[in-house]
Amino acid sequence: MRHYLDHAATTPLLPESREAMLPWLGPVANASSLHSEGRAARAAVDSARQAIAECIGCLFGEIVFTSSGTEAANLALIGSALANSNPGRNRILVGATEHHCVLHCTPLLQRLGYLVDEVPADRESRIVPGALCELLGDDVLLVSVMQANNETGAVNETRELAAMAASSGALFHSDAVQTFPQRFVFAGDLVSMSSHKTYGPAGVGALYIRAGTKISPVSLGGGQERDMRAGTENVAALVGFAHAANHFRNNDFGSEMRAARDALAAELLLHGFEATVRHGPILPGHFHCRCPGIDSERMLIRLDRAGVSASSGAACSSGSLEPSHVLLACGYTPKEAREGLRFSFGKDATVEAALDAARLVIDVAERIKRGRH
Numbered sequence: 001m002r003h004y005l006d007h008a009a010t011t012p013l014l015p016e017s018r019e020a021m022l023p024w025l026g027p028v029a030n031a032s033s034l035h036s037e038g039r040a041a042r043a044a045v046d047s048a049r050q051a052i053a054e055c056i057g058c059l060f061g062e063i064v065f066t067s068s069g070t071e072a073a074n075l076a077l078i079g080s081a082l083a084n085s086n087p088g089r090n091r092i093l094v095g096a097t098e099h100h101c102v103l104h105c106t107p108l109l110q111r112l113g114y115l116v117d118e119v120p121a122d123r124e125s126r127i128v129p130g131a132l133c134e135l136l137g138d139d140v141l142l143v144s145v146m147q148a149n150n151e152t153g154a155v156n157e158t159r160e161l162a163a164m165a166a167s168s169g170a171l172f173h174s175d176a177v178q179t180f181p182q183r184f185v186f187a188g189d190l191v192s193m194s195s196h197k198t199y200g201p202a203g204v205g206a207l208y209i210r211a212g213t214k215i216s217p218v219s220l221g222g223g224q225e226r227d228m229r230a231g232t233e234n235v236a237a238l239v240g241f242a243h244a245a246n247h248f249r250n251n252d253f254g255s256e257m258r259a260a261r262d263a264l265a266a267e268l269l270l271h272g273f274e275a276t277v278r279h280g281p282i283l284p285g286h287f288h289c290r291c292p293g294i295d296s297e298r299m300l301i302r303l304d305r306a307g308v309s310a311s312s313g314a315a316c317s318s319g320s321l322e323p324s325h326v327l328l329a330c331g332y333t334p335k336e337a338r339e340g341l342r343f344s345f346g347k348d349a350t351v352e353a354a355l356d357a358a359r360l361v362i363d364v365a366e367r368i369k370r371g372r373h
């Protein structure tokens with residue numbers, strides 16, 4: 001039996017979403033066309049937009065569809081920077097543990113004339129509200145802090161952070177890719193979401209833009225998404241996204257995921273693994289740890305062979321794992337930051353399967369340790 005424990009990277013497509021998408025994969029359907037096929041496609045896009053808006057409790061017109069969570073976050077940061085007409089607001093603050101879809105906007109924001117500062121995180125990867133308070137000033141245009149960290153699963157105090165940004169007149173963007181829809185927090189002016197983390201198809205996301213927020217488009221062309229994001233809509237993907245989001249809005253598998261996660265974690269902690277997050281709020285399906293002395297690349301390759309699909313959560317470039325920027329921001333050494341392991345559970349998690357996976361993980365770690373001596 002294989003154990004897929006990488007739901008924070010992507011989730012399987014929900015069968016009901018797949019069914020809902022099928023009618024839109026075949027026929028010609030450009031949602032901008034005036035003929036009846038086009039109008040049917042437009043109606044499908046509109047009802048997907050209505051579904052996402054209802055999921056988070058915003059207005060229909062406040063949702064802009066994008067090709068991914070990455071594009072949504074890019075639009076939030078770069079679009080706000082481009083739309084800003086106040087030269088006195090030339091600083092942008094981003095959490096040090098943000099996903100690269102936020103952090104990698106920095107060089108472009110700097111070229112646009114902004115100073116970008118990172119807000120420090122604590123040892124468990126949460127952004128420290130006091131640190132944000134110290135960095136805030138009336139020269140800050142935008143603050144971007146994720147709702148929950150994709151590597152560690154640690155949950156930030158999004159409402160408190162958004163209120164702090166608002167009190168200094170700054171916009172607040174939160175990356176809700178790991179929390180949407182069940183653990184979504186409605187706060188701030190801009191919120192990014194993604195479909196494939198919630199059993200929808202990959203390659204589709206959305207940005208909530210609070211009505212009245214000034215933002216410029218980043219992709220230009222046919223005027224789709226009310227001129228905010230040009231490009232012919234992927235009707236099938238939007239239908240699948242809305243379907244999956246609706247499903248999880250009404251079904252919370254948190255207790256199943258938490259029970260399985262806790263069972264795996266308890267076993268691993270008894271066998272020399274160290275948990276990264278030990279206090280405070282955490283996503284129910286996440287367990288992030290290190291096996292001191294074993295780098296995650298080596299561990300993940302062996303785990304894969306043993307039948308466990310896990311992740312480090314960190315970026316892989318040129319075929320080798322970089323030290324995790326999240327663990328570095330938490331204060332780990334570069335060597336320790338190469339030891340991160342993320343096990344993330346999905347809706348079908350069971351304690352029995354988690355215990356079986358734990359046995360395999362412990363066995364792999366012990367074999368690696370024995371092989372070294």
Ligand SMILES: Cc1ncc(COP(=O)(O)O)c(C=O)c1O
Nearest residue numbers: 068069070099150175177178194
């Ligand atoms: C927190 C977070 N933000 C953004 C993204 C990017 O989303 P997408 O894969 O839809 O581009 C991810 C995906 O791993 C993520 O975990």
